Amino acid sequence: MFSNKNLNEIVDKYREGRLAHAYLIETNNFSKLMEDLKELIKVINCPEDYQEYCQNCNLCNLINKNNLPSLITIEPDATSIKKAQIEELKRAFETKPIYSKYNTYIIKNAEKLNGSSANAMLKFVEEPTDGIIGFFITDNKDVIIPTIKSRCQSLVVNYESDNILDKLNLTEEELDNYKELIKEYIAKINSTTYINNKTLILSKITERSSLDKMFKILFKIYYQYFLKNLNKPFNEELTKIIEIQENNQEIITKMNIITKFLQDLSYNVNMELLLDKFVIEMRRANG
Ligand SMILES: [Zn+2]
Numbered sequence: 139m140f141s142n143k144n145l146n147e148i149v150d151k152y153r154e155g156r157l158a159h160a161y162l163i164e165t166n167n168f169s170k171l172m173e174d175l176k177e178l179i180k181v182i183n184c185p186e187d188y189q190e191y192c193q194n195c196n197l198c199n200l201i202n203k204n205n206l207p208s209l210i211t212i213e214p215d216a217t218s219i220k221k222a223q224i225e226e227l228k229r230a231f232e233t234k235p236i237y238s239k240y241n242t243y244i245i246k247n248a249e250k251l252n253g254s255s256a257n258a259m260l261k262f263v264e265e266p267t268d269g270i271i272g273f274f275i276t277d278n279k280d281v282i283i284p285t286i287k288s289r290c291q292s293l294v295v296n297y298e299s300d301n302i303l304d305k306l307n308l309t310e311e312e313l314d315n316y317k318e319l320i321k322e323y324i325a326k327i328n329s330t331t332y333i334n335n336k337t338l339i340l341s342k343i344t345e346r347s348s349l350d351k352m353f354k355i356l357f358k359i360y361y362q363y364f365l366k367n368l369n370k371p372f373n374e375e376l377t378k379i380i381e382i383q384e385n386n387q388e389i390i391t392k393m394n395i396i397t398k399f400l401q402d403l404s405y406n407v408n409m410e411l412l413l414d415k416f417v418i419e420m421r422r423a424n425g
Contacts, residue, residue, distance in 0.1 A: 139181075139190055140174055144293040152182045159266035162290035164279040167297040168246065173371040174295070175244060175273060176201055179209060182271070183238040191369055197237050202369065208235030209242045214250040224258040231270055241270045248274035249281045256283045263289040306351050316352050317379045319343075320359070324380045327420050336413035350403055357396045364389050388423065395419045 140146050151157055165171040180198045181188045192198040200206040210230060212223050231241040243262075245251070251259060262272060263286060274290055276282055308316070319342055326335050343349050358373075363382045365372035367389070382389065399416050403409070 140177070141297070142174070142295045144295055145174055145178060148178060149181055157182065157271060158291040159270065160263045160272040160274065160290040162248065162274045162276070162279055162282060162287060162292040164276055164292075164294045165296060166277065168275065168277070170297045170371070171275060171295055172244075172246075179242050183240055183242075193369060200237060206238060208238045208240065209244075211244040211246060213246045217250070218252045219245065219247070219250045219255045221254040221258050224255050228258070228262070234269065239269070242272070243270070244273045244275060246275050248276045248286065249278060251283055251286065256286055260285055260289075306354060308351065313355075315342075316355050319352060320356055321379055324356075327417055328424065335417045336410055339413055340410070346403060346409065349409060350400060353396055353400050353403070357393060357400070360389050360393050360396065364393070391423045392420065395423060
């Protein structure tokens with residue numbers, strides 16, 4: 139179910155009843171790992187037969203909303219993880235969970251455990267209590283305090299970059315310009331009073347390749363809303379560019395229009411003609 143085989147192995151171990159009580163995970167992408175961990179924590183706790191992106195049960199909903207009392211995430215407070223944060227965690231986990239099978243803690247930037255907070259932590263990992271499971275997250279496990287490290291099962295979970303800058307080869311500034319243009323352009327398409335949209339684009343874009351980039355970004359934005367509607371992890375940054383309140387059927391229609399546009403563009407169809415056609419189709423899709 140995960141793109142990473144090491145995470146899938148944890149699920150297998152869970153099904154065999156052989157979960158470790160603490161995992162040390164090195165990763166190159168904290169936010170993606172956190173999303174995956176949320177899913178993993180659902181799998182091992184879901185009272186129903188967990189289906190991918192379960193939306194049926196209370197537990198999975200609580201996890202989605204970061205509202206599950208038996209799931210505690212600790213992050214460094216300024217420069218380090220303080221002993222008081224660990225003490226608080228211990229107190230919270232003295233009682234058995236109500237909604238979930240496990241009390242689960244996640245220590246983000248586990249390399250920021252200092253001497254005293256690591257000591258406070260050790261009891262959890264040294265004398266594991268049934269029903270408590272921990273994840274220590276770091277971007278470099280070589281700098282984790284050895285006493286913690288030696289008591290965790292250690293794995294690496296790296297992700298490929300899907301950064302739009304990497305794929306389209308844009309600088310920050312270029313991306314910002316495209317974002318601005320997209321914002322203005324889509325607002326004009328959605329406004330019934332404005333007719334001539336192509337002048338806006340053509341005053342700023344003359345190259346076919348730039349138009350291609352702009353519409354690829356636009357596609358990505360719609361795709362993020364598609365994921366969002368499915369309750370899947372999505373790139374929030376991209377959704378900030380334009381606001382879309384459509385259902386996935388409508389979003390698919392628009393993604394098809396954009397795909398067709400990109401295809402025609404690559405077939406060397408006249409840019410003005412394409413832009414006219416695009417506006418007509420998008421407005422029709424708006425209903
Ligand atoms: Zn569930």
